[in-house]
Amino acid sequence: MKPESVKPKVAFFDFAGCEGDQLQVANMEEKILDLIEVVDVVNFREIMTERSDDYDIAFIEGSIASDHDAERLKGIRENASWVVALGSCAAIGGINSIRNAQPYDLVQDRVYGDDADKIEAWDVAKPIDAVVDVDGYVYGCPINQDEFVHVVESLLQGKDPNIPTYPVCVECKMNENVCVFARDPEKNAANIKQAVDNGSPAEAGPFCLGPVTRAGCDSQCVNEGTTCWGCRGLVPNPNENAHQEVLEKYGLSVDEVMNKFNLYFGWQQEELKNEQ
Numbered sequence: 001m002k003p004e005s006v007k008p009k010v011a012f013f014d015f016a017g018c019e020g021d022q023l024q025v026a027n028m029e030e031k032i033l034d035l036i037e038v039v040d041v042v043n044f045r046e047i048m049t050e051r052s053d054d055y056d057i058a059f060i061e062g063s064i065a066s067d068h069d070a071e072r073l074k075g076i077r078e079n080a081s082w083v084v085a086l087g088s089c090a091a092i093g094g095i096n097s098i099r100n101a102q103p104y105d106l107v108q109d110r111v112y113g114d115d116a117d118k119i120e121a122w123d124v125a126k127p128i129d130a131v132v133d134v135d136g137y138v139y140g141c142p143i144n145q146d147e148f149v150h151v152v153e154s155l156l157q158g159k160d161p162n163i164p165t166y167p168v169c170v171e172c173k174m175n176e177n178v179c180v181f182a183r184d185p186e187k188n189a190a191n192i193k194q195a196v197d198n199g200s201p202a203e204a205g206p207f208c209l210g211p212v213t214r215a216g217c218d219s220q221c222v223n224e225g226t227t228c229w230g231c232r233g234l235v236p237n238p239n240e241n242a243h244q245e246v247l248e249k250y251g252l253s254v255d256e257v258m259n260k261f262n263l264y265f266g267w268q269q270e271e272l273k274n275e276q
């Protein structure tokens with residue numbers, strides 16, 4: 001539904017997360033002037049003290065991890081014409097979903113120790129679209145400011161934002177990077193084998209989640225000499241859309257890559273399993 005007001009009112013809300021995505025928006029410097037020409041920001045705890053329940057577009061940061069979170073999110077959904085997931089935790093479960101595959105008691109004990117019984121949370125962290133309908137997604141950890149502006153402009157123009165549905169490897173190849181798996185072929189072959197054989201990510205060497213991760217970041221981590229950690233989430237239908245050329249070259253399967261380090265994909269992987 002299109003917001004009725006001429007200049008839509010925008011509100012930002014945070015749930016379980018580090019607030020780094022809101023910080024990206026707060027730090028937009030001159031780009032934020034373009035934004036406030038077309039929207040009124042009425043609720044943004046990081047940069048203003050005013051509060052309003054009258055808004056058209058709600059940007060949600062953080063994953064949903066308790067009944068209280070879910071009820072609050074549903075209230076926001078009722079108020080807003082559009083709800084947009086801001087960043088990995090809201091869009092895909094993100095870092096918080098690391099714990100989804102761990103025993104709940106163990107996680108509570110590790111994080112809260114003797115105070116664990118005071119915390120009421122679900123045993124899994126969920127993206128916001130597991131609780132309410134969502135109209136748009138800004139992926140990344142943290143989000144990219146230009147992509148944020150593009151998603152806002154697309155919503156206001158009634159268009160679908162142009163978000164890639166192919167993997168990071170495609171951008172990486174266009175940037176002519178040396179593939180992470182080829183940086184030290186001999187050592188890496190052993191590491192890949194080790195990872196495939198025993199799945200011990202902490203011990204493995206260079207490994208890249210680019211073949212299964214949604215593009216849109218211009219492969220920035222590989223460009224800078226590190227590897228893709230999967231922060232933009234799985235490419236849609238990874239079994240069909242993963243970058244086969246790299247997988248075949250290094251003898252990997254989609255599952256082996258996805259299971260390598262499950263940093264951001266916890267919720268998405270469970271969803272995939274449930275669909276199969």
Ligand code: SF4
Pocket residue numbers: 168169170172173177178179180181208209210211219222228243246
């Ligand atoms: S696996 Fe990583 S380094 Fe290799 S091409 Fe893909 S994104 Fe680039």
Ligand code: SF4
Pocket residue numbers: 140141168213214217218219220221222227228229230231232233
């Ligand atoms: S390369 Fe991977 S981890 Fe880095 S920003 Fe892109 S999707 Fe995120």
